[in-house]
Amino acid sequence: MKLIIGLGNPGKKYMATKHNIGFITVDELAVRENITFNKQQCEADIAEFFVGSEKVLLVKPTTFMNESGRSVGPLMAYYNIEPEDILVVYDDLDLPVGKIRLRAKGSAGGHNGIKSLIQHLGTKEFNRIKIGIDRPKKGQDVISHVLGTFPKETHEEMLLAVKSSADAIMFWLEGHTFVDTMNRYNTK
Numbered sequence: 001m002k003l004i005i006g007l008g009n010p011g012k013k014y015m016a017t018k019h020n021i022g023f024i025t026v027d028e029l030a031v032r033e034n035i036t037f038n039k040q041q042c043e044a045d046i047a048e049f050f051v052g053s054e055k056v057l058l059v060k061p062t063t064f065m066n067e068s069g070r071s072v073g074p075l076m077a078y079y080n081i082e083p084e085d086i087l088v089v090y091d092d093l094d095l096p097v098g099k100i101r102l103r104a105k106g107s108a109g110g111h112n113g114i115k116s117l118i119q120h121l122g123t124k125e126f127n128r129i130k131i132g133i134d135r136p137k138k139g140q141d142v143i144s145h146v147l148g149t150f151p152k153e154t155h156e157e158m159l160l161a162v163k164s165s166a167d168a169i170m171f172w173l174e175g176h177t178f179v180d181t182m183n184r185y186n187t188k
Helices: 018-033 065-079 112-121 142-146 152-173 178-185
Strands: 002-006 044-051 054-061 086-092 100-103 127-132
Touching (some): 002 152, 018 054, 018 152, 054 065, 065 086, 086 112, 100 152, 127 152
Parallel strands (some): 002 054, 086 127
């Protein structure tokens, strides 16, 4: 079994914000697989499908970003999932809009959702896809930037990054190693 975890904040208020790019990406996978988030468990909305004989859960924690680990940790314990069988998708200020970066491990890099995951999972070694949202413009604070929507001029690049991230996830789920997935999908 694999868990694909999109990070974001619940509620319509945050739906199209930069901080919710993880939710947007797992929503893209749900659309591709023609499934819905019809199950609630461990403070998360869940959709499930199969790739071959392997069950895949798409997970959107409903705990708010900074408490994501409070949902994911119990889910992993319930299903007896190892860290190498999860993939977390989230926003990254250090990447330009349209770029994605896959990593098999790493620090939180200042991302509070990842800090919460590391704290609750007790490891930094889990697969991740970081999707670029760029740095705030001069004079704009980080909170208003990440909780803002994508400007019209970057919307197409954001959508391409979401689609590329969804492609990478499916490539991994089809049985490729995460290293092979990184080599194929990391953008320069």
